[in-house]
Amino acid sequence: MINTVCDEMCLPPTDMLYGSPYEFLETGIEGQALFNLPFGDIVNFLTPYTAVLFIFALTFTIIAAISKPERQVDTVFGGDACYTKDIPQDTLRFQRFMAIACGLATMGGIMAGDVFNFTLFTAFIGITNIGIVAAVKNKHILDNAFEYGLLAMIGTLPLFVGAALVLATTGTLSMWGLFNSSAAVPLFAKLLLVIGVIAEGMAPVFVAKAEITRAPGAPFILMVHVSSLLIFLRMIEIVISV
Amino acid sequence: MTAMTAAVTSVSVTGAFGLSDFTIGIIGAIVCIFISFYALMRETDDLHRLLLTDLIEVIALIAIALLGTDLAEALILPGLVVGVAELTAMSQIYTVKEKLVREPDSFLDIEIMHTAPAIIAVGMLIYGIILSGFTGGAVAGLGMLFYFVCRGTDEKTEILETISGYAWVMWVIAFMIFMILPAYWFFALMLAGAGILAKVAIKISILGTMRKNDGNGGSRQIGGGND
Amino acid sequence: MTIIRKVSRILQNHNNLTAVYALVVIIVAAIGLISVAVGDITFEKNQLYPKTINPDSPLNPYDRGGEPFALADIKAQYPDNSPNLGYITGYLSPLAILLTKISPHLGTTIVAHPGGILDEILYSTRGLDTIVETSILFVAFTTAMFLYRRDEE
CATH class of the missing domain: 1.20.58 (Methane Monooxygenase Hydroxylase; Chain G, domain 1)
Structure with missing residues (x-):
């Protein structure tokens, strides 16, 4: 009995939407799901809205992967001398790795079809952002990385508590169930998810405050901004739809 | 049932x-x-x-x-x-x-730390592999932690990091098998179990190597970080 | 001093942001307390993967489902996506099987049961969660090791 099911399941899940166990999905923003990608209980999907976000994230991940950061040029005041700062090779490699990981996490968060999975991807973005910022060898910037890290850590509380409350009050975590059902998610859970994402997406504030964009290897900082923006937009879709 | x-x-x-x-x-x-x-x-x-x-x-x-x-x-x-x-x-x-980054000036230096580590670490490692999974990883990791704390390490951190990367890959492969070829679930389960064993063990032992002991009981002075 | 200047004076120092955020969380928690009081948050009885406690099992209280290598009954979200649902949960390590036979009181030690339904959920039905989790751990350790090694030089 089990194995016969397997034969169908092993096929690529392109035509699964019809006659599938998932109900028709209609999000609060821009229409229904384009396709689904089942991983057991977690069924990922993209809507026209999130597809745009996904392409955006993909573009910037590719840019981070192939870009060669320019060297920082310092001009000496009072003279016409200027000198370039070399970025250590391992710092560059590490930041590129973190930027790509951040891009992948952003894409995962955009595709997530499950509230807890979404919160985990958001936490993933937080930790990669900490990595990107902390790679710069400068006391001032490390201070900021630490402050942001604290915020990202305490931000996991609202995220996880929010997801736990969604599960407790509705009995499911799947967005396929939550977006349709009449079982309303309480305001408290929604608020927790919102402030959780705010904490994880706070990185650009610290980036701007510490003027990290002027530090060596700055182009990878771009990924911090992109990921925060996209995860905010995705969070808005979830909160409106549930 | x-x-x-x-x-x-x-x-x-x-x-x-x-x-x-x-x-x-x-x-x-x-x-x-x-x-x-x-x-x-x-x-x-x-x-x-x-x-x-x-x-x-x-x-x-x-x-x-x-x-x-x-x-x-x-x-x-x-x-x-x-x-x-x-x-x-x-x-x-x-x-x-x-x-x-400065180390404490003195470190516990007793005879047993020179003789016991190998046998205890091997014992815990084998026991951890028998247990498998998360528990096994913790036990094996503690064994390795003890070994590294007592013996000291030089360039082992990079090797450990590499192995932990492979463990992560094993885990992802196991997940892919679960999703794409569910008929081979037992193989995937064993792969994931071994992956988590390696992952947990290595991560615990990285903490051991970061303890920084040169193995002579004494401490090694590390230069402070410069901006 | 106007209220806006006061607020911006606090916000301009990034060291205060954590405190400001903590205040926001406290406010939200207060809203939560109110919504619990008015009965907005109620526990849904129909939960996935319900836990049962069987005092007679040698693995009590952590009897995580079924006999080794036998099919267990599991309530998953989308059972169709996991054709081998219930098999993985039967996995117990040889040592765990031995311990269950020796004594009925070893259930409280985690040594007795590395597997169980947690394997089913973590590896298979909600495997993506675990992938993300291990990736987070991987990235965090990479960060720590990078900083540590750079500092060593």
């Missing part, structure tokens, strides 16, 4: 004051949130704030645990790991930023 048919009690029952256990629990969790976040608001010392964040992570786990289902138990594990992972990275950032 006998487990299912025997006297089975549901976890969720009605508690005191006519409120459900869940309601009482969630009120307790919210009170904990008040206390811990108020403490965080008032605290100014960086190290204490770092410790408070760990306290806060625990409250998140409490909220998940209130569900009382097997799913809750499974969700706690990622929640816990996220907290531990972030704490690890943050402690390192704290150490670097405060330049706390």
Whole structure:
């Protein structure tokens, strides 16, 4: 009995939407799901809205992967001398790795079809952002990385508590169930998810405050901004739809 | 199947004051949130704030645990790991930023630390492999931790990091097998079990190598970080 | 001093942001307390993967489902996506099986049961969660090791 099911399941899940166990999905923003990608209980999907976000994230991940950061040029005041700062090779490699990981996490968060999975991807973005910022060898910037890290850590509380409350009050975590059902998610859970994402997406504030964009290897900082923006937009879709 | 048919009690029952256990629990969790976040608001010392964040992570786990289902138990594990992972990275950032790289002047130097490590570490490693999975990883990791603490290491951290990368890849492959070729679930299960064994063991032993001991019982002075 | 200047004076120092955020969380928690009081948050009885406690099992209280290598009954979200649902949960390590036979009181030690339904959920039905979790751990350790090694030089 089990194995016969397997034969169908092993096929690529392109035509699964019809006659599938998932109900028709209609999000609060821009229409229904384009396709689904089942991983057991977690069924990922993209809507026209999130597809745009996904392409955006993909573009910037590719840019981070192939870009060669320019060297920082310092001009000496009072003279016409200027000198370039070399970025250590391992710092560059590490930041590129973190930027790509951040891009992948952003894409995962955009595709997530499950509230807890979404919160985990958001936490993933937080930790990669900490990595990107902390790679710069400068006391001032490390201070900021630490402050942001604290915020990202305490931000996991609202995220996880929010997801736990969604599960407790509705009995499911799947967005396929939550977006349709009449079982309303309480305001408290929604608020927790919102402030959780705010904490994880706070990185650009610290980036701007510490003027990290002027530090060596700055182009990878771009990924911090992109990921925060996209995860905010995705969070808005979830909160409106549930 | 006998487990299912025997006297089975549901976890969720009605508690005191006519409120459900869940309601009482969630009120307790919210009170904990008040206390811990108020403490965080008032605290100014960086190290204490770092410790408070760990306290806060625990409250998140409490909220998940209130569900009382097997799913809750499974969700706690990622929640816990996220907290531990972030704490690890943050402690390192704290150490670097405060330049706390100097070793304590004296380190416990007793005879047993020169003779025992190998046999104890091998024993714990074998026992860990028998246990397999998360528990096995913890046991094997502790064995390796003990070995590295006693013997000291030079360039082993990079090797350990590489192995941990492979463990991660094993895990992902196991997941792919579960999803694409579910008929081979047993192979995938063993792969994942071995992956988590390697992952947990290596991560614990990395902590051992970061302890920085040259193996002579004494300590090695490490130069402070320069900006 | 106007209220806006006061607020911006606090916000301009990034060291205060954590405190400000803590205040926001406290406010939200207060809203939560109110919504619990008015009965907005109620526990849904129909939960996935329900946990049962069987006092007679040698693995009590952590009897996580079924006999080794036998099919267990599991309530998953989308059972169709996991054709081998219930098999993985039967996995117990040889040592765990041995311990269950020796004594009925070893259930409280985690040594007795590395597997169980947690394996089913963590590896298979909600495997993506675990992938993300291990990736987070991987990235965090990479960060820590990078900082540590750079500091060593």
